[in-house]
Amino acid sequence: MKRNYKFGIGAILLVSSIAYLMYAGVEQSSAYYFTIDEFLPRRGAMAGEGLRLAGRVAPGSLVSNTSSKGTEMTFRVGDFTDDAIAEVDTIPVEYTGIVPDMFAEGRDVIIEGTYEDGILHAKSVMTSCPSKYEPELEGQQAAAY
Amino acid sequence: MIELGRQAILIALLIAAYSIVMALLGGWTRRRDFVASAENGALAVWGAVLVAATILLHALVTRDFSIEYVAAYSSSTLPLYYSIAALWGGQKGSLLFWALILTSFSAVVVLQNRHRHRELMPYVVATLMSIALFFLCLLFFITPPFETLAVPAREGRDLNPLLQNYWMTIHPPSLYLGFVGMSVPFAFAIAALATGKLDTTWIRTTRRWTLFAWFFLSLGNLFGALWAYEVLGWGGYWAWDPVENAAFMPWLTGTAFLHSVMVQEKKNMLKVWNMVLIIMTFSLTIFGTFLTRSGVISSVHSFTQSGLGPFFLGFLALILVVSISLLLLRLPMLRSEAELDSLLSRESTFLFNNLILVGIAFAVFWGTMFPVISEAVRGVKITVGPPFFNKVNAPLGLILLFLMGVGPVIAWRRASWAHLRRTFAAPVTTGLVAGAACFIGGIRNYWAIVSFSLIFFVLATIFVEFYRGVRARQAMVGDNFLRALVQLISRNRRRYGGYIVHIGIVMIFVAITGTSAFRIEKQVTLNVGEIFEIGGYELRYDGLEERDTLHIAYLMARLEVYENGNHVDTLLPEKRFYKKPEQPTTEVAIRSTLGSDLYLVLGSYDAETRMATILAYLNPLIGFLYWGGAVLTLGTFVVILPVGATAPAAAYTASPIEATETRVSSR
Numbered sequence: 001m002k003r004n005y006k007f008g009i010g011a012i013l014l015v016s017s018i019a020y021l022m023y024a025g026v027e028q029s030s031a032y033y034f035t036i037d038e039f040l041p042r043r044g045a046m047a048g049e050g051l052r053l054a055g056r057v058a059p060g061s062l063v064s065n066t067s068s069k070g071t072e073m074t075f076r077v078g079d080f081t082d083d084a085i086a087e088v089d090t091i092p093v094e095y096t097g098i099v100p101d102m103f104a105e106g107r108d109v110i111i112e113g114t115y116e117d118g119i120l121h122a123k124s125v126m127t128s129c130p131s132k133y134e135p136e137l138e139g140q141q142a143a144a145y
Numbered sequence: 146m147i148e149l150g151r152q153a154i155l156i157a158l159l160i161a162a163y164s165i166v167m168a169l170l171g172g173w174t175r176r177r178d179f180v181a182s183a184e185n186g187a188l189a190v191w192g193a194v195l196v197a198a199t200i201l202l203h204a205l206v207t208r209d210f211s212i213e214y215v216a217a218y219s220s221s222t223l224p225l226y227y228s229i230a231a232l233w234g235g236q237k238g239s240l241l242f243w244a245l246i247l248t249s250f251s252a253v254v255v256l257q258n259r260h261r262h263r264e265l266m267p268y269v270v271a272t273l274m275s276i277a278l279f280f281l282c283l284l285f286f287i288t289p290p291f292e293t294l295a296v297p298a299r300e301g302r303d304l305n306p307l308l309q310n311y312w313m314t315i316h317p318p319s320l321y322l323g324f325v326g327m328s329v330p331f332a333f334a335i336a337a338l339a340t341g342k343l344d345t346t347w348i349r350t351t352r353r354w355t356l357f358a359w360f361f362l363s364l365g366n367l368f369g370a371l372w373a374y375e376v377l378g379w380g381g382y383w384a385w386d387p388v389e390n391a392a393f394m395p396w397l398t399g400t401a402f403l404h405s406v407m408v409q410e411k412k413n414m415l416k417v418w419n420m421v422l423i424i425m426t427f428s429l430t431i432f433g434t435f436l437t438r439s440g441v442i443s444s445v446h447s448f449t450q451s452g453l454g455p456f457f458l459g460f461l462a463l464i465l466v467v468s469i470s471l472l473l474l475r476l477p478m479l480r481s482e483a484e485l486d487s488l489l490s491r492e493s494t495f496l497f498n499n500l501i502l503v504g505i506a507f508a509v510f511w512g513t514m515f516p517v518i519s520e521a522v523r524g525v526k527i528t529v530g531p532p533f534f535n536k537v538n539a540p541l542g543l544i545l546l547f548l549m550g551v552g553p554v555i556a557w558r559r560a561s562w563a564h565l566r567r568t569f570a571a572p573v574t575t576g577l578v579a580g581a582a583c584f585i586g587g588i589r590n591y592w593a594i595v596s597f598s599l600i601f602f603v604l605a606t607i608f609v610e611f612y613r614g615v616r617a618r619q620a621m622v623g624d625n626f627l628r629a630l631v632q633l634i635s636r637n638r639r640r641y642g643g644y645i646v647h648i649g650i651v652m653i654f655v656a657i658t659g660t661s662a663f664r665i666e667k668q669v670t671l672n673v674g675e676i677f678e679i680g681g682y683e684l685r686y687d688g689l690e691e692r693d694t695l696h697i698a699y700l701m702a703r704l705e706v707y708e709n710g711n712h713v714d715t716l717l718p719e720k721r722f723y724k725k726p727e728q729p730t731t732e733v734a735i736r737s738t739l740g741s742d743l744y745l746v747l748g749s750y751d752a753e754t755r756m757a758t759i760l761a762y763l764n765p766l767i768g769f770l771y772w773g774g775a776v777l778t779l780g781t782f783v784v785i786l787p788v789g790a791t792a793p794a795a796a797y798t799a800s801p802i803e804a805t806e807t808r809v810s811s812r
Contacts, residue, residue, distance in 0.1 A: 006488045007485050007488055007493055010488065010493075011497075011500055014497065014500055014501065014504070015504070018504040018507070018508060018541065021508070021536060021537040021540065022508050022511060022512075024536065025508075025512075025529065025532065025533035025534070025536040025537045026515070026529055026533060028532055028533065029529050029530045029532035029533040029536070030515075030527045030528065030529050030533075031527065031528050031529075032525060032526070032527055032528075033516055033526035033527065034526070052528055066749065066750075066754070066756055066758065067670065067756075068671075070670050070758055071670070071748075071749050071758055097668065097748075098746070098748035098749060098760060099749070101720070101728070101729040101730050101731055102728070102729075
């Protein structure tokens with residue numbers, strides 16, 4: 001029995017270090033995930049926090065400029081809707097870098113970054129790809145192609 | 146034809162249900178004819194599903210656009226190769242493909258066991274057919290693959306360009322073979338629990354199946370990583386995306402299972418644990434499918450949400466309730482017949498290996514589900530990114546690497562100090578020397594130094610094993626080195642094949658260490674003629690080139706690659722514009738050398754000024770990912786393939802050989 005007890009101590013040590021690593025990992029890399037309509041009412045409290053925001057690029061809002069520093073772009077993201085959105089219901093985004101192929105006005109995106117002074121400073125822009133597997137809804141399908 | 150496909154699925158569904166009832170009745174009443182009928186039912190189910198799958202495949206190959214599925218996933222210009230791959234390119238087709246693999250495996254199990262394991266078989270058949278029934282119900286009621294369009298489409302919408310890639314055609318089938326393969330050991334485990342025949346029979350008889358499933362799960366994960374690397378164009382191969390994690394978790398628990406069953410075979414320990422592991426592994430395959438289909442977790446390269454989520458969740462709940470109830474029922478019979486003797490023993494090393502593998506699986510699960518968990522607890526969705534997974538898994542991975550060196554060679558029961566010194570003196574020295582060499586060579590990344598030391602430690606333990614074995618054979622039989630090596634491996638293929646698999650895994654560790662510790666990444670925006678430098682290469686941007694074909698329009702950036710002033714390569718990273726569906730994709734350009742990959746992506750370009758933004762990566766040692774996979778495959782073949790003589794098998798086949806000889810002589 002004494003030796004099983006030794007093994008028990010080893011196992012407890014191991015399990016607690018896994019738990020610690022997980023705790024520290026969460027502290028270090030967590031980010032709030034919101035859709036734009038969830039985010040709008042809370043934006044005041046979110047300054048400087050790590051964010052992942054999901055929304056749709058507002059039509060007509062994309063401005064980009066390529067220079068030797070890279071491609072700088074600004075655009076606004078709003079809720080997932082095809083209807084026209086008022087500018088107050090969108091968040092302005094600033095981003096310098098490469099965007100995915102599927103990125104365009106009217107596309108669904110997930111943006112990682114921080115929100116400061118009323119602007120979302122994006123670290124990365126990802127598009128949620130609609131067509132890898134079949135969308136269930138016919139309407140969505142029509143929109144995807 | 147189409148109607149026949151639909152009917153075939155219905156027939157398969159009905160026979161599967163019949164088989165379940167007959168198998169359970171037969172098992173309960175011990176009526177052999179009932180069981181035999183259930184087994185024949187399982188064969189018939191396989192036949193019916195095969196008919197359905199063949200019809201869908203035929204429609205894809207002949208491009209019959211009156212079928213909705215064919216119109217959605219192929220086109221008249223799609224190459225034949227990808228038309229076949231379209232069978233698993235969409236949800237409906239992939240479910241049918243899944244059912245085909247599952248019922249094929251069931252048929253093989255039935256045929257293999259016509260005269261064996263008669264007590265277990267009713268429950269094995271019932272379990273396998275229950276899983277089949279679930280998929281067939283989905284195929285008949287929820288996502289029928291044979292829906293026709295009211296007006297046949299003139300042209301198909303084509304397979305997603307991202308899936309028109311070599312790795313993507315073989316990645317899903319291998320993953321499915323792995324996922325579905327795990328059903329077989331699971332079914333035998335359930336049968337063992339149901340009948341109370343809890344000795345190692347269920348483990349021994351499914352050992353090949355487990356290995357087979359594990360192998361394809363490994364390849365599936367690896368192919369997925371290579372696909373991401375060559376297609377997605379972000380320079381890496383693993384992003385801890387939920388979809389990747391979904392396939393990785395069953396691999397982890399499956400690996401744990403593969404190791405811990407050895408302890409049960411040798412020492413009659415860990416009986417409950419093995420049951421738990423196989424139940425966990427099988428549940429995780431279903432959970433993974435649930436995760437990717439339900440949209441519970443938003444994933445970047447995700448499968449679009451579909452209505453299948455609740456069904457998978459319900460099925461998962463059913464699996465867990467049934468298997469855990471059975472396990473609890475038999476708990477008193479599963480008491481260990483032996484205890485751990487010492488902390489320094491193979492048993493305890495295997496146990497720690499298991500704890501870590503399951504620990505990693507748990508951490509991956511936690512990280513993947515964190516948004517759901519945090520929303521339930523705090524009302525806010527919080528996601529964790531790759532740093533979480535890396536931070537947790539890097540140290541655990543290194544401990545695992547260490548145990549991979551210790552486990553296979555440390556003595557069972559209790560290792561004496563003399564044994565430890567004899568076994569580990571040389572490998573430990575090798576590891577330390579390798580670490581020191583890294584430091585002297587200028588490496589200051591301590592993770593990498595530790596990792597390389599451990600890698601050399603493990604390789605040394607394996608080398609010593611081979612070396613001693615070969616020397617012993619040479620001393621005994623007097624063979625030359627090569628012959629002795631071949632003899633050594635073929636006489637104990639399970640052991641030495643296992644070592645070869647370990648070498649493959651170590652090589653994958655080399656690639657992971659190289660790419661995570663020494664990767665260089667650069668983003669530059671260039672005018673035509675401008676030069677930039679990365680990791681010893683100089684690259685000159687020579688402008689954009691265009692090419693147009695029927696299927697695709699190409700735009701390429703020409704980059705001339707120089708090393709030490711010599712022109713060594715021309716790389717053409719591309720943007721492709723697929724014409725239907727209209728979709729741009731990025732095609733990376735890679736220069737592979739032994740030591741590293743130079744990996745270029747055309748990020749964006751300005752059509753007027755011809756300026757281009759290039760993302761350049763230098764990925765050191767990534768080639769080991771490919772070669773590690775190849776070595777892992779070789780090792781698995783050595784273990785699994787029924788060729789060559791193994792010591793116990795030779796004794797077993799003695800009588801048939803005699804029989805042949807008598808027949809020859811009598812003629």
